[in-house]
């Protein structure tokens with residue numbers, strides 16, 4: 424409520440925020456979490472909390488009047504449709520050179536993501552977070568994160584037999600015939616639930632095309648893991664449809680946090696001032712960066728250092744499809760949860776997830792989301808005239824990712840005698856190079872903050888989300904975000920409280 428005072432305020436309810444809330448609450452600290460998105464705990468008139476990818480409705484997008492599907496064409500035709508403006512679950516946030524997809528709601532990105540829970544190969548870790556002790560991460564914090572998130576791997580025997588991974592078996596065959604290492608990728612989806620979906624004994628989610636706009640069953644989002652445990656302590660309160668707009672020093676070493684309450688069409692209905700002894704920025708790479716850059720530039724937190732807003736990367740995301748021969752159908756039924764990838768990181772700088780195309784019809788297409796070692800880094804800056812934060816990512820910077828992804832797919836195409844699909848991202852457009860699912864950086868560890876996420880100019884202010892990671896994790900990022908948050912909060916609880 425307006426005028427309240429709290430020991431700890433956490434901005435955002437994604438991975439970083441959820442780890443902080445759980446561990447602080449377990450240490451006996453009362454925590455208030457503020458989330459701009461909805462709670463996503465109430466079914467709509469169809470009895471479902473989330474809509475599926477084939478019938479996006481008001482629940483799908485964050486304050487848009489038209490969908491902006493990542494895969495925006497099919498057979499050369501645009502597939503976007505009009506929707507009512509609503510505080511939907513997926514934000515397609517547009518900057519000059521890139522569209523950044525993010526989850527909005529209690530659970531952050533865990534609500535919309537594929538659940539692929541990948542720990543980087545240890546030999547690559549030094550390049551991801553050079554100032555962090557790898558022994559500690561691989562000995563303690565990665566195992567802790569994986570256990571809390573409920574990470575598991577598909578049963579290989581079931582993989583070999585189920586219709587819903589025909590597309591992935593085609594992906595494996597083509598990878599192996601070209602000599603690439605094929606790997607199963609862990610996920611937080613409940614694999615036993617998926618088996619029951621395939622058997623027809625439970626309501627379908629992964630097998631009903633649910634993913635980008637939420638999963639009604641089977642996926643262990645943060646709502647089922649960290650946030651459930653945090654709530655069970657009785658010390659964590661969450662305010663949804665509340666957006667933090669300012670944090671400024673207050674008397675006695677505390678901070679005044681300004682919070683706008685919004686309704687489901689995005690209008691501000693109230694403005695509240697809360698005093699917090701400590702504030703954790705966990706609004707995601709983009710959300711945290713936007714807040715800190717604005718607060719530094721507008722004089723609210725002028726002492727933040729010059730690294731704020733820098734070191735932002737897209738995790739090298741680039742998408743493409745391949746057109747298979749008629750003897751390699753990928754299946755009309757495709758599980759929306761990816762379970763495998765092609766690892767060409769060491770040789771070609773690309774790790775490609777074999778992704779579903781859950782259209783419900785046979786497409787003869789293989790679809791991939793590649794994570795590449797794209798070296799480009801962008802910077803957020805405050806545009807005073809426009810009153811907003813901008814990002815200077817250049818569309819042409821994706822060429823580096825395309826070149827790396829081609830080390831895999833040019834070879835496969837040549838071996839199989841196949842070609843790229845040109846109908847998934849436009850008319851005669853091969854590469855989905857206009858977007859990222861994996862924003863990282865903007866308040867980089869040991870640069871914008873100290874080596875544990877402290878904004879040292881302001882005791883009691885911390886960054887604890889993907890903004891800490893300098894642009895790339897070599898694989899899908901949320902396990903690393905979670906493990907780093909576990910490491911940092913343990914240190915902060917031990918030394919700062």
Ligand code: FAD
Pocket residue numbers: 434435436437438439440457458459460524525526527528529530531532533535536537538539540541635665666667668705706707708710711714860861862887888889890899900901902904
């Ligand atoms: P987030 O999870 O983004 O959480 C930040 C939260 O803060 C959000 O809920 C946001 O609404 C809220 N917020 C922002 N600003 C404010 C504000 N001012 N006030 C209040 N609240 C605010 N990663 C993987 O590892 N595996 C995958 O399979 C995978 N698939 C993905 C698929 C899609 C479609 C997308 C979009 C992402 C995917 N990701 C995946 C990425 C992963 O979800 C993110 O890396 C992760 O969620 C980032 O965690 P975070 O804690 O940094 O922030």
